[in-house]
Amino acid sequence: MxxxxxxxxxxxxxxxxxxxxxxxxxxxxxxxxxxxxxxxxxxxxxxxxxxxxxxxxxxxxxxxxxxFEIPSAGDWIMRPELSTAHLDKEDRDLAYEKKVQLQPHIVYLANSSNIKVGVTRKSQVPTRWIDQGAHEAIEIVEVPNRYLAGITEVALKDHVGDKTNWRTMLKNEIEDKDLIEWRNKLKQYIPEEALPYFIESNKETHLEFPVLQxxxxxxxxxxxxxxxxxGVLSGIKGQYLLFSDDTVFNxxxxxxxxxxxxxx
Structure with a gap:
């Protein structure tokens, strides 16, 4: 083929x-x-x-x-707290920014190599967790725009990680954590504006990746x-192809x- x-x-x-x-x-x-x-x-x-x-x-x-020119690569993509569409302020293209930023967003905990906090549009659950190679994840808050999700993530980063060790994730050196316990423990650090959107009762989502080795x-x-x-394909995890000779391709x-x- x-x-x-x-x-x-x-x-x-x-x-x-x-x-x-x-x-x-x-x-x-x-x-x-x-x-x-x-x-x-x-x-x-x-x-x-x-x-x-x-x-x-x-x-x-x-x-x-x-x-450096198109709206889909603005700084607010990687740093949601920089979103300004809710203020009617343009970065590169206000119509595009309103379309993306002014929709429900989720702040979540995911465990791939370690527990980390992240932000995604509600429509991207559980796709975002799959892309990160998380074997378990849980929502913390569901807010109406990207800005509120961004400031919540920033506040929680002082108390939990926000990065994945991709090598550890790919080697599947994982440890299960009680994400419900973590979610409840972090509630006290959620900004006042986002606190009404805290999700009181939900369960972890568990993900299974197609990996032979x-x-x-x-x-x-x-x-x-x-x-x-x-190389011989031995698995897929996150957005990586895994090969039998230990080569990985992002x-x-x-x-x-x-x-x-x-x-x-």
């Missing part, structure tokens, strides 16, 4: 295990179905996810020019340094790279 196209983050479907799909312009691939098969990845060119030009990718699948010593594949790679981190995929 042969596939070709620009890489974008894998689409997912919640299940036991989670189903993964790579979507190309004229085709799609259920990645679960190629576990234990030999996969060849060949980097062909760049293709910016915004302008489509063959320019080096800067961040988030965009070339440098697009990254976890890497023992993680080796990251960088297409700029290694444009051609062949699909989301390689958005905007146009590749060919050979499977046999």
């Amino acid at each position: 042969q596939y070709e196209g620009v890489l974008q983050k894998m689409q997912t479907e919640f299940g036991s295990p989670i189903q993964y799909y790579m979507i190309f312009e004229n085709d799609f691939l259920n990645v679960n179905q190629i576990l234990n098969k030999r996969v060849t990845i060949n980097f062909i060119k760049y293709q910016c996810l915004n302008c489509g030009q063959d320019n080096p990718i800067y961040r988030q699948g965009f070339c440098r020019k697009c990254f 976890y890497p023992k010593k993680v080796k990251s594949l960088n297409l700029d340094k290694t444009p051609n790679f062949t 699909v989301r981190g390689s958005e905007g790279y146009y590749v060919s995929l050979g499977i046999n």
Whole structure:
């Protein structure tokens, strides 16, 4: 089988295990179905996810020019507390910012390598947790806009982590935690504006990833340094492809790279 196209983050479907799909312009691939098969990845060119030009990718699948101009790459994406659409203030494109920022957002706890706090749109639950490789997660608050979620995350970061150790996550060196206990313990630190949105009673969500073998010593594949790679696919976790030789490939981190995929 042969596939070709620009890489974008894998689409997912919640299940036991989670189903993964790579979507190309004229085709799609259920990645679960190629576990234990030999996969060849060949980097062909760049293709910016915004302008489509063959320019080096800067961040988030965009070339440098697009990254600093388009509304979907504004600072408030990574730092929700900088959101201003609720004040009717524009960053790059107010109509776009209102569409994204003025909708229900979730502040959550996820456990992938450790417990961390995060923010996502309500519509992205549980997709966001899947993308982070979390094996368990729970909502803390559901607020009506991104700003309130952002200031809540900032307040809680003083008491719980906000980063994932991706190597630990990929090696599956995990420890189950009582997220309900953590949620209740953190309630006292939620800002006053967000406290009415605290979720009093809910359960943890548990996630199962399609992995036959976890890497023992993680080796990251960088297409700029290694444009051609062949390995046997042994699992999928987060947005990573795991190979039997301990190589891992971050699909989301390689958005905007146009590749060919050979499977046999």
